[in-house]
Amino acid sequence: MTAIDLPRPAPARALPFRLLAPAAAGLRDFAIALALPALILLLWSLGSAYQMVPQQILPPPAYVFENFRDMLASGELLQHAGISAVRVAGGFALGASLGLLLGIAMGLSEAIDDYVRPLFTAIAQVPTLGWIPLLMLFLGIGEALKIVIIAKAALVPMVLNTSAGIRGVPASYMEVAEVFGFSRWQKLRRLILPAAVPPIFTGIRYSLTKAWTALVAVELLASAEGLGYLLVWGRQMFWLDTMIVAMVIIGVVGFAMDKILALGEARLQSWRIDA
Amino acid sequence: MASGQIDIRGVSKTFQVDGRPLVALERVDLDISAGAFITIVGASGCGKSTLLRMIAGLERNHRGEIRHGGQVIAGPSLERGLVFQEPRLFPWLTVAQNVALGLENAKVSGETRRRLVAEHLALVGLTGFAQAYPRQLSGGMAQRAAIARALVNRPGILLLDEPFGALDAMTRAHLQGELQRIWAHEGITAVLVTHDVDEAVLLGDQVVVMAPRPGRIAEIFPIDAPRPRDRKDEDLIRLRNAVLEALDAIKDEAPRSAVPH
Numbered sequence: 181m182t183a184i185d186l187p188r189p190a191p192a193r194a195l196p197f198r199l200l201a202p203a204a205a206g207l208r209d210f211a212i213a214l215a216l217p218a219l220i221l222l223l224w225s226l227g228s229a230y231q232m233v234p235q236q237i238l239p240p241p242a243y244v245f246e247n248f249r250d251m252l253a254s255g256e257l258l259q260h261a262g263i264s265a266v267r268v269a270g271g272f273a274l275g276a277s278l279g280l281l282l283g284i285a286m287g288l289s290e291a292i293d294d295y296v297r298p299l300f301t302a303i304a305q306v307p308t309l310g311w312i313p314l315l316m317l318f319l320g321i322g323e324a325l326k327i328v329i330i331a332k333a334a335l336v337p338m339v340l341n342t343s344a345g346i347r348g349v350p351a352s353y354m355e356v357a358e359v360f361g362f363s364r365w366q367k368l369r370r371l372i373l374p375a376a377v378p379p380i381f382t383g384i385r386y387s388l389t390k391a392w393t394a395l396v397a398v399e400l401l402a403s404a405e406g407l408g409y410l411l412v413w414g415r416q417m418f419w420l421d422t423m424i425v426a427m428v429i430i431g432v433v434g435f436a437m438d439k440i441l442a443l444g445e446a447r448l449q450s451w452r453i454d455a
Numbered sequence: 456m457a458s459g460q461i462d463i464r465g466v467s468k469t470f471q472v473d474g475r476p477l478v479a480l481e482r483v484d485l486d487i488s489a490g491a492f493i494t495i496v497g498a499s500g501c502g503k504s505t506l507l508r509m510i511a512g513l514e515r516n517h518r519g520e521i522r523h524g525g526q527v528i529a530g531p532s533l534e535r536g537l538v539f540q541e542p543r544l545f546p547w548l549t550v551a552q553n554v555a556l557g558l559e560n561a562k563v564s565g566e567t568r569r570r571l572v573a574e575h576l577a578l579v580g581l582t583g584f585a586q587a588y589p590r591q592l593s594g595g596m597a598q599r600a601a602i603a604r605a606l607v608n609r610p611g612i613l614l615l616d617e618p619f620g621a622l623d624a625m626t627r628a629h630l631q632g633e634l635q636r637i638w639a640h641e642g643i644t645a646v647l648v649t650h651d652v653d654e655a656v657l658l659g660d661q662v663v664v665m666a667p668r669p670g671r672i673a674e675i676f677p678i679d680a681p682r683p684r685d686r687k688d689e690d691l692i693r694l695r696n697a698v699l700e701a702l703d704a705i706k707d708e709a710p711r712s713a714v715p716h
């Protein structure tokens with residue numbers, strides 16, 4: 181690449197500040213984000229230290245952490261987490277790729293949209309939990325049930341965001357394509373798909389989040405393994421430390437996935453700002 | 456180079472705005488002979504862009520007929536290039552890739568393609584910015600990239616909607632010169648909309664003065680001054696004043712009702 185004579189950023193004097201400012205801001209945001217969790221942890225410690233809640237109901241944080249270490253060391257936690265991860269990966273891959281295809285088809289074709297959207301909306305309105313009883317009758321309570329439930333949860337946001345992204349390609353760009361005599365395929369490849377990448381990525385992000393929450397729901401109701409199962413199991417055995425560990429892990433993993441995808445999304449959106 | 460003649464016959468265009476009809480163009484007649492350079496001036500909203508977009512084939516549902524080389528225009532064609540009033544660069548492509556969009560359907564080899572893109576970037580003074588993205592360009596630079604994109608496949612008819620409006624005086628003068636050179640050298644037909652009466656008189660074989668509400672052609676000034684032209688030429692200055700007077704007269708005229716007939 182040739183040297184680009186781009187408009188120069190700020191003068192050298194301001195440079196150290198410019199470099200530090202984002203890092204400092206990031207650190208501050210991080211601290212702010214941790215404030216509430218820290219407060220809850222504090223109340224929890226105080227609550228159990230002063231026996232405001234019986235220890236059988238709310239074990240102290242140190243106890244829960246110890247349990248977490250034991251479960252980690254024994255491999256139990258990783259085994260459950262691994263099973264959950266495989267289920268989410270399978271269901272998400274299935275649901276998101278079907279959702280992508282359906283969303284593209286609905287975005288491109290008014291006719292397909294007219295046929296599919298009413299039923300799709302109705303299906304999407306029934307929450308994931310509502311599908312489990314019916315699907316149990318057809319699929320039993322094996323892996324197929326879990327994959328299908330997770331896939332359904334992943335499909336919905338993918339379809340909505342993809343079709344909206346494709347519909348949302350600005351008419352002004354479509355006119356450019358027309359002036360240059362683009363074929364349908366050229367419009368799709370050169371304009372519609374690239375323009376729809378950011379909304380599709382948003383779809384992937386919501387899709388994965390939904391898949392993760394659906395996983396927990398289906399494991400709560402119909403599973404003998406996985407993080408969701410750990411949660412019910414802990415409650416049934418009154419091992420509340422186990423239950424809390426499972427909850428925290430589910431929350432932290434979900435949070436981390438969403439955060440990572442949000443970063444990718446922000447990068448993709450950057451050209452949108454002045455588009 | 457058969458760039459073909461453009462015949463505009465009794466063209467009217469009505470838009471629906473808030474459920475009410477708005478006459479953007481009313482019974483426009485204009486002949487643009489092959490190889491001519493036509494400039495169009497007129498107040499904002501008098502239908503200049505609409506007329507240009509109709510010649511390009513982008514506006515449907517109008518009354519009257521527009522023919523290109525005898526054929527009724529039914530849609531866009533690679534033979535008619537358009538520089539939009541806004542740059543409309545694709546933000547996910549580099550400047551060079553944006554210019555190459557103009558060659559997407561040209562039958563040229565990859566090598567020629569690269570050469571043509573580079574030549575046209577040089578023409579508009581954007582060589583150093585080939586790999587930059589549109590968001591890294593100023594408004595004037597983006598418009599120059601859009602001009603390169605429209606020129607790169609050398610359409611027989613070049614339609615330009617205020618292409619130099621966002622440029623500084625130096626760059627504008629340079630690109631006016633380049634446009635004249637390309638037009639003369641390639642024998643293409645050019646139709647250029649502008650707010651700048653000096654520019655209209657400098658470049659045009661004919662200056663079409665349009666009037667608003669409803670949009671129509673008020674007067675056509677032939678410019679017979681020999682080329683290359685000098686903007687300080689006495690004749691040109693006289694013509695410029697005449698065009699300005701015509702525009703002033705239109706401004707003072709009471710607006711007619713905009714109800715279609």
Ligand SMILES: Nc1ncnc2c1ncn2[C@@H]1O[C@H](COP(=O)(O)OP(=O)(O)OP(=O)(O)O)[C@@H](O)[C@H]1O
Binds near residue numbers: 478479502503504
């Ligand atoms: N797509 C549209 N829908 C409704 N009204 C429109 C549309 N396009 C143009 N118009 C109307 O038609 C009239 C002419 O618009 P046009 O863009 O052709 O004006 P113009 O002469 O190019 O103005 P300017 O010099 O400001 O660019 C305006 O009143 C405008 O509001």
Ligand SMILES: [Mg+2]
Binds near residue numbers: 503505540616
């Ligand atoms: Mg205009």
